Amino acid sequence: MSDPVQSNPSANKALTLATKPFAPDDEAALREALKRCSPSTFEAAVQFRKTGNADHMPAVVIGVIERFVEPDLRSKLKDADDDLRLIEDLGIDSLTMMEIVILVEDVLQLSINNDELRNLRTVGDVKTFIDCKIRGLPLPRPTKFLPIELIGAVMPVQPPFLFLNEASVSSTGANGKYKITGQEFFLQGHFKDNPVMPASIMLEALGQLAVLFLLEGASTEPGKVIGSNTIFFTGCEGVRAHRMCKPGDILTLSIKPKRMKMPLATFEGAIRVGQEKAVIAEDITLTFAYVESAVAPAAINGAAQPAPEGDNSANPPLRVAINA
C-alpha cells in the first residue's frame, strides 16, 4: 500500500477563515466535536468561531491535546511550559497527532498540510504554528532536536569539555540536557572526596548552549553565516547559584537571546534540576563574526535551506507508520 499521508499543495496557502456567521447548528456540531474536552475548551472554541480572535486559540489547542493524552499524564499539561514535548513527555504518537490535527482542523475551521506537521515537537511549536496559521503570518522555523552526535559535529567545543548531551534549538531560544556522570576529570579535585559540579562549568554549559543557538537557531543577515571558530565569551552578569549539583543530577539548561547585534549576542540563561532552580544568569554575552563565504552551512542546518522532500534524517517527519 502506498504512503497515505500525501502532501496537498493547496493547503500551503495562507489560511482563509470561514467568514460565514456562527449559527446555532455550528454550535451544536462544535459541542459534539468537543464533547470529550473540558467546558473551557468548548467556550474558547465558541468565542474563537464567533469573533475570530486568535487569543482564544491556545486554550482550544491545549484543550484538544489534553483530551487525547492518557489521564495520568494530563497533569503535566496543566502547568506545562512551551518546551513540553508531545512524544517524549505526553506519550502522543504520530497516529494520535493525526487525531489531534483532525479535531483542531474541524474546530478551528482550518486546514493543515501534513508536511507542516512534521516538525511540531513541543506544545510551544503547536501553539506558535496554529497562531501563525490564524494570523496569516509566515510559519516559524521549526524546533530542531540535536542528539549528541549532531552537537559534536557543529560545536567548536569538544569532549571532554562539551557539557551538552542533547539539545533543541528554535528561533526563540535553545534547551539542553546534561547528566553529571561523576567521571568528569575535574570532579576528582572539586572537591576532595566530595564531587560537586563547579559553578563556572555550569556557566560554561550555558555558554555552550548559546553557541549552539548562534550556529543552529539564530536569524542572521541574509546570506551571512556565523563562523563556529569566531564565537568567544566576553562577559556575564547577574549569576547566582541556588543549588549544589552532584553526580547523577540531570541539568536542564535553557537560554534565550535578549539582544543580538554584530559582533555581540546577549542571552539569559537558567539551569534546573527537575523542578529546582540551580543556576540563573541574567546576562551571558558572546562575540561572533560572519564567515566570508556565503556557502550554505552543514547539512543539519536545514533551516537555512529547505530540506529536500523525503530527507528526514535530522527530523523524522510526522507520518503514520504503515506496514500494510
Added chain:
Amino acid sequence: MPRVFITGLGFITSIGNDAASVASSLRELRHGFELYPPFQKPDIACKVVGTVKGFSTDSADPEDWTWPGAYSIKRETIRSMAPHGLYVHCAFIQALADARLQEAEVSNRFTGLYAASGGSPMLTYYHHERMLRLGPARCSPLGIVASIVGTLNFNLVAAFKIQGASCGFSSACASSAHAMAYAFDDISLGRQKRMFVAAGEDGNFSAILPFVGMRTLSLQSDPNLASRPFDAARDGFVGTGGGVVLVLESEDEVARRGVTPYCEILGWGQASDGYNVAISHPDGTGSRSAMENALAASRISAAQVDYVNAHATSTLIGDVSEARALKAVFGEMGIRPAISSTKALTGHGLSLAGAMEVGFCALMMRGGFTSGSAHISKLDQACEGLNILRATREEAPRVVMKNSSGFGGANVALLLRRN
C-alpha cells in the same frame, strides 16, 4: 512431533462472559438469545440474536463503549478496535490468567497468534460514509485497521506484544477452525512453542442483517425456538458475536510450566466441497472427507470418537448435509458417537464459531459433562440413526470431533482428547 495441548481459555459469548458461566450454560442448556432491539421493526423480518451482555458497543466511536469494570483498557488501545476487538481483548486477558502466563512467556519469538474475524461491517460503513461526505483528510487514521478482516490480529499483536507468528484466517464460518488447525501445525512442526488463537465477531446489526438477504436466518420471534439444529421445524440460524481466546502449548512447555491442560489436540483435516459458493453439498462430501482426513492425520479410528460437536447451524440444507456426512463416517460402520450442536444455545458465531466451540469441548472435558443438543422437539427424519444427544450427559467425552464448515464449501475437522 511435539504434542499440543490447550492450557487456557477466555470467553465473551452470548451464554457467558467467563469460563464458569459458559460451562454452566452448556451443562444446563441455557441459551443466550434475546429479541434484539435494533431488529424490532416491521421491515426487519429477523428478530432474535445471541447477544453479548455487559458491553455496549453500538457507537462507531470506541470512546463511547462501555465494558465490565474488571478490564482496564486505555484509549490508545481501544481506538483502533472493532466491537469484537474489545470482546476478544477481554477474552485474552481471561486466557492469560487462566493459563497463568507471565509477560515474558507471551512476548517472545516462539509465541504467536492466529486470529479469525469477519471484519467490522459497521465500522467499514461508518468510515467509508465519512470519507465520501467529508473527504479523505478527515478520515480517522485508524479507520482501516479497525475495520478490515485483519483487525483482530493487528490489534492483539500490538496490545499484547506478540513477537512470534501472526496471521488472520478467512474462510467464513470455518475461519477460526482453520486458525486452530494451523496454530496446532506450527507447534507440532516445532516452529512455535505456544500459540494464541483468537476469534471474534461483532454480531451486531450490520454484521447479522445482511444474512436476511441470503434467506439463511431464522425468522422466529420466540427466543426459545429460533435456534434448533437437527429439528424438523428449524428455519435458519440465529446470529451471534463475541470473542474467544485459546492458549495452545507444546508438551514441553506444559511440563516446564507444570500446568494442567484442558485437553490435547490430536490433529485435524480439511477438504472442500467444490460445489457451490454458499450452499453445502447435499451429501456433505467435503465435510465427510475433512473428518476422514482428520482421523487419518491423528491416527485415530472412527470408533474411538465418542462425541461430535457438530457445525450444524439450524439451516435447512446445512444440517442435513452434515448429518449425511456423519452417517458416512460413523453410521455405516455401526459407530454411534454422541452428537450435539451447541449453536442451539449460542447461535452461529460465523468466524468465531469453530474456536468458540473447541473452547466449549475443552470445558466439557474438564467439567465432566457432554452438552446436549437443545431445542429439538421433533428430530428431522434425515438425522434418524444418529445418536443426537437431547439432554446433557453427566460424563465427559474422551475423544471429540469438532466440525466446522464455511462458505465456498470449506470444511475443517479437529480432533481433541481428554488428558
